[in-house]
Amino acid sequence: MAKKYVYLFGTRKSEGDRSMRNLLGGKGANLAEMSSLGLPVPAGFTITTEVCTHYYDNKMSYPSQLSKQVEAAIVEVEKKMGAKFGDPKNPLLLSVRSGARVSMPGMMETVLNLGLNDEIIEGLVEKSGDPRFCYDVYRRFVQMYGDVVMGVRPEGIEIDPFEQLIEKKKHKRGVELDNELLAEDLKELVVEFKAEIKKRLKRTFPEDPKEQLWGSISAVFNSWQGERAIRYREIEGIPHNWGTAVNVQSMVYGNMGDDCATGVAFTRDPSTGKNKLYGEFLINAQGEDVVAGIRTPEPVSLLKRKQPKAYKEFEDVCSLLEKHYKDMQDMEFTIQQGRLWMLQTRSGKRTAAAAVKIAVDMVKERLITKKEALLRVNPADLDQLLHPTFAAGKKSEVIGKGLPASPGASSGTVIFHADQAEELAAQGKQVILVRLETSPEDIGGMHAAQGILTARGGMTSHAAVVARGMGKCCVAGCDDISIDYKKDQFTAGGKTIKKGDWVSLDGSSGEVMLGEVPTQEAKFSREFAQLMKWADEARKLKVRTNADTPHDSDVARRFGAEGIGLCRTEHMFFEGDRILAVREMILAEDEKGRRKALGKLKPIQRRDFEGIFKAMNGLPVTIRLLDPPLHEFLPHEAAQQKEMAAQMKVPLSQIKKKIDSLHEFNPMLGHRGCRLGITYPEIYEMQVEAIFEASINAKKKRIKALPEIMIPLVGTVRELSDLKAMVDRVASEVSKKRKTKLSYSVGTMIEIPRAALVADQIAEQAEFFSFGTNDLTQLAFGYSRDDAGKFLPEYVEQGILPTDPFQSLDQEGVGQLVSMGTERGRKARKNLKVGICGEHGGDPESVAFCHSVGLNYVSCSPYRIPIARLAAAQAAVSNK
């Protein structure tokens, strides 16, 4: 038997259903489903996506059986609609539309009103008794066909040739609007259009309806490989070999009089999620008019008054569709002379807030299960709900646009130096820190600022990463602005903004605005809390946070953190006066000098840890010992070096000499992490002492401290075993001295590829692994996060990489190291605790991957915790 290429819908029997989306496309599958449900769908048929594939695999030719199947389908449609395609006495008009597996709005071609010629139009006029309507339809058809199928396009700067003729006609008639033209004018235009086509293309407009049909079908298939469509698929990651289906459907008209209407509607409010029919319509109009915006559509609720019968029917259809699809529907409909026709239904797009509300409401309505509800919300979209936003409708002049590096909204006065930002913030001022780029020295100022604006750097630049960690609004890499540090000002959009001027940042769009724009804090709905509760019940992965301060720890707990997965001790080294002690340590000539300076740091570190233990009372706290190379703690700029010399009362030359001696060509691969711990054991010793002393002090206040000491950058088992021996020694010393037992564990970051390869050896020493996927990605790819901006965007654009691997874990490559490391580690130590603490811990796809390879937890910045919780739940629910 010949393969089936054509599926009927809206006829006596629908041949498809919604499960056949891959074969029939989304539109075709849903039209078939609706007609199976008995809903009023104009009869038609779908030519499958397989035909599209065949078409491109066979030099743009069709399967031999196709034309016969199409003809048979037309006969069925004719029967149902009581009209005949190409019959001048009772003509059937058709539309031809694309329909891929997933919606590609506006990317492919459509031909409407097909099946007319100079003979048939007469019959149509006679049958309908409305010559103006009929000639308008004919005019639209010739115009559309001439453009889409035949290829009449404006040349150079010319305006559309058909529109030119219409303009001429209106001018001649002395009217302004298209609909002021009379039937006779439109009839003339059809003739003129055809002549224009002939003139331009040396081809005649086809009068044969069948030729028109096949021309239209080919035009739709061709548009699958059109430039726009290809580009769209590349961006959206849609495979080119999916192909599109073609839907051929009887025309219905919403513009045949005041008993006609056309509209679009949602079964619930897509913005708030409220369970109320939502949408708009136009009386006596065609679908395109609603979109075109020439007339203002009315809210769908008014249709009740204007066409109560049709409205009632529509309401029933909506209710039935939602119950059937168990999801909020986005529909197109037309009322032709009082009769409702459904032209499309699909799951409706919605805001994050609406998604949450709809999902939770539908569970209450027993439409869906909790598990289904969890899958209904895109975790990444939750980000919209967690950050401050500009108060509704409030905006201001946009003077530049950068990368939306960390979401949220903020306003403040411009300041160019981190230390000044701290000072002003201490005085209660709201400031926006503006820098070419930020560096670890700026941490204090970044913390103090309301928002951060940088002129350089990408989505994973220092500013972006730190700001996201702090949940602070940041616009990065805004090359529209030009900073002059000397003059304390920047220029953008032709304006000069001086220190102290107000600006506002939209971290979700990347916009930089002039002046102060009021913001509002995020509020969590009841439904949000409910969904999160379900997520927690469902997920297997624990979710921890990356937090370095008691404040961040508090925020994270409120967002549901189940411990700290990464507490970076170096951030504590920068704050306030402590940097002086750090620098004294670095400048010291010998171990004795270093120990002296470290002695000053210890009580400060201890207090830091006490605060964090208090905030995390009873939850595990993974503390990473010092990681960055020492030169990061010394000032880069000459002025600050001078200042440091004065402060520390040492000659400037000594500071310069030290900076020289610490200089590294590739600091990322340099003298950092446990390499410092091995060569300067006294630094780690001080940190470990501070941790244990804080732990004992906490205990005395009835706070339960659960420190997990994490050794960074381990590449060989000996690094870990030597440092673990040190930790154990210090623990027993402190324990003895304070006469208190200590409980703690020692583990390591797996962030060096070699560590993943020899994870079995390392797990003999480590009680836990935490994959540092930032560094692991840098090393597995050989990319420097600070430099990759020079080629990564182009790599993503060209499709060499599917996404930025610093944003979503490269499962194919880096993922192998994660799964290999986990597997080998657990082989050596069965109960090894394994987590990740890179930026990826807050990326839903990466969280799903972590679930799939059996990690125990992910750790992410506080503001991404709800996202990780939901993503973890989805992974658990859909993995089954």
Place this chain on the structure above:
Amino acid sequence: MAKKYVYLFGTRKSEGDRSMRNLLGGKGANLAEMSSLGLPVPAGFTITTEVCTHYYDNKMSYPSQLSKQVEAAIVEVEKKMGAKFGDPKNPLLLSVRSGARVSMPGMMETVLNLGLNDEIIEGLVEKSGDPRFCYDVYRRFVQMYGDVVMGVRPEGIEIDPFEQLIEKKKHKRGVELDNELLAEDLKELVVEFKAEIKKRLKRTFPEDPKEQLWGSISAVFNSWQGERAIRYREIEGIPHNWGTAVNVQSMVYGNMGDDCATGVAFTRDPSTGKNKLYGEFLINAQGEDVVAGIRTPEPVSLLKRKQPKAYKEFEDVCSLLEKHYKDMQDMEFTIQQGRLWMLQTRSGKRTAAAAVKIAVDMVKERLITKKEALLRVNPADLDQLLHPTFAAGKKSEVIGKGLPASPGASSGTVIFHADQAEELAAQGKQVILVRLETSPEDIGGMHAAQGILTARGGMTSHAAVVARGMGKCCVAGCDDISIDYKKDQFTAGGKTIKKGDWVSLDGSSGEVMLGEVPTQEAKFSREFAQLMKWADEARKLKVRTNADTPHDSDVARRFGAEGIGLCRTEHMFFEGDRILAVREMILAEDEKGRRKALGKLKPIQRRDFEGIFKAMNGLPVTIRLLDPPLHEFLPHEAAQQKEMAAQMKVPLSQIKKKIDSLHEFNPMLGHRGCRLGITYPEIYEMQVEAIFEASINAKKKRIKALPEIMIPLVGTVRELSDLKAMVDRVASEVSKKRKTKLSYSVGTMIEIPRAALVADQIAEQAEFFSFGTNDLTQLAFGYSRDDAGKFLPEYVEQGILPTDPFQSLDQEGVGQLVSMGTERGRKARKNLKVGICGEHGGDPESVAFCHSVGLNYVSCSPYRIPIARLAAAQAAVSNK
């Protein structure tokens, strides 16, 4: 039955043999072997290494059976030697010596002349009739026992207390030399020694011979865990749990008169390999005297005249031993009153030249097979044979010592700038380039210089790597020198050396010498050629070279290269005027500008390739497309930037701006390799055109060019497939234009960890893999080769890493990536050609690894080719 802890030798029946080295130690096993051969060995026994292990596993106690077994052994020894241990009438004296599996010279303790006390000495005097000799033996025994066993050591700056007493005695007697003291004096000294011991230790010197014996045995076992011994084992990589054996042996004396002698000898000349007995002896002396150097020993050939009978016997023993062991032997012997005693034999250490000659000679003598000969020469030692050396005996004042970064010897006048070095060399001058450190800009000057001296950087610094590649002498990281570029001079060892002064470098020792020292070129012996021929027959791995110029290619072919495994095109970018075109390309605003500049470069590159193809006629040439980031081609220093601005007639600000925009925090992980090829396709296009055009031009001259185009730094398959498509396109264009067929292949470096992980995907595109183990090591460990000097030496010293992973491939970690990449690659493409082209290609252990994982070839710098050939042969021979 009780376990056997004691093995007899030299008695009626020897219980051990040379195969029992692990149990009896090297010395014990060979003593047993010699006595089994019927050679005159003073009777004795060996206490096994298992006793040592037991001793340390059981709180320094012995197996219960040991003392009985020792007593029984002594009885056997007494029988053989016709004397009794502890019998005043006929005393047997013993020595107690250590003996581990491998020789640890001087690292453990020895006690001689054991078995004397005040009563026994009388008997000995009576028996021997030589009181002076006897009391000297007694004096030596008490002194040695007091020191080694009892622990009398000088305190603080004091000189040895026993020596003090001897000095006092000589002073009293008015004599100068020890041997001028009389028997009476020596007798007094014994009394004084014992008193001193009592005074210092509050313990009495043991008069019981058995107590003396056990004290000595324990002292030897204890010395296994002495500080010196532990340190030595760490350096040499000897496991601590091997333990030492203890050899207890009858004393024989070479100092009982003029019919006595003692000496050491080799069966062949250890320096040249000549087949002639070689060694030295002293008449009437003890073994220690030969070493001590108070009397000058005589060549062993003279013994023939002085003691013809003993000499004849010794000659026979030597011949027998060499035939038996099938290797050149290093022996100790003593002649006591005309009777020969053999005290030790072992395989003798030898120079590389001797090793080669002995191995080849022994094959001719049918002593060993070719395969055995191949295994007799340490490949790394061949390096000594390949480079120039200082003419024999010529040296000069050493003013500093750095790292022996690239072997060889060179003399020249000091110059501090690369461009000046080039100028002077062009005038025929010999120069030594002296720099703080070198950078790619200095390549020309390095090539022109005789040798390179740097004040900073390690064994894998730029200077070291490049110099080794060029086979040029280099001393790196010499912090004894202090350079002043402004004054064009450096100071070292209190001397100031100005531009134009002569210095000499020894790249094999790291010494920097004042003035000109004559050098001599390496000459290859007939035996060397023979051994290499056997190596080539035996090996499975091909050996290629890393070479960037026709000159290097020629050298490499002479050394036996079978093609080029790595031709770095960027080195060609620096030479002469071409750097100007490169810089023009970098400064260009757009693709058009870049293409224009590249147009100037193309003919130059083409000529380069033509030269290389000619040198490698018929052999494959792997050409790596541009690899380093563009900023490496711009000058670092202000003065040179100014010069560049003037030369190129562009404002300095433009150059600075470009340098700023190209700046990278981690250039190693930056915009380089195929990332350049993707973002600036025109660069690679030019290179590929030049390759193909050169290939066709070569063909016209009947030169067979076999280019293999290698894409560097591939991490994702798309990088390779996109660039491969470009190569194929250019090939077909050039081929069409020149109407000539082209044969070539396209492959990739595997130097990014991710590439090894997805090697199966990459092999679908790549026709060959070349592991770039330098970068692979950098990324797998997260080490920057340029910076690792800050901690790597300490890592190796502390034993965290067994060796510098940039010198010898880290088989455990990086090796996994190599074997995984090979395996996965071959799974996707069965006939995938796989090689390595990192520095490791010339390291014998790494070569063996490459053989074991089934690579097709290794590629190394020209001067290391013979090493790689031999190492590959050894791997094949010992692997089967």
